[in-house]
Amino acid sequence: MAVPKRKKSKAMRDHRRAQWMRSVPVPNVTPCxxxxxxxxxxxxxxxxxxxxxxxxxxxxxxTEA
Ligand SMILES: [Zn+2]
Incomplete structure (x- = not known):
C-alpha cells in the first residue's frame, strides 16, 4: 500500500478542509x-x-387568499 512520505503541514490540512464549500453546487437562478x-x-x-x-x-x- 502506498504511504505518504511526509506528514502534511497544518496549513495544508486546513487549506484542504476549507475547500469543501467549493464542491457544493450553487443553484443556477435566472430571471423569469x-x-x-x-x-x-x-x-x-x-x-x-x-x-x-x-x-x-x-x-x-x-388559492391566493
Ligand atoms: Zn414568472
Whole structure:
C-alpha cells in the first residue's frame, strides 16, 4: 500500500478542509422571462405559474387568499 512520505503541514490540512464549500453546487437562478422573478431552470415559475410561455399553474382568487 502506498504511504505518504511526509506528514502534511497544518496549513495544508486546513487549506484542504476549507475547500469543501467549493464542491457544493450553487443553484443556477435566472430571471423569469414573464415576470422577472428569480426562478430555477426547467422549473415552473413560482411567482406567475408560467413555464415556457404557457400557464401551468392558473392562480385564482381562492388559492391566493
Ligand atoms: Zn414568472
Amino acid at each position: 422571462p414573464k415576470c422577472q422573478e428569480p426562478k430555477l431552470p426547467h422549473r415552473v415559475c413560482e411567482a406567475c405559474g408560467f413555464y415556457r410561455d404557457r400557464a401551468v399553474i392558473v392562480k385564482t382568487e381562492d
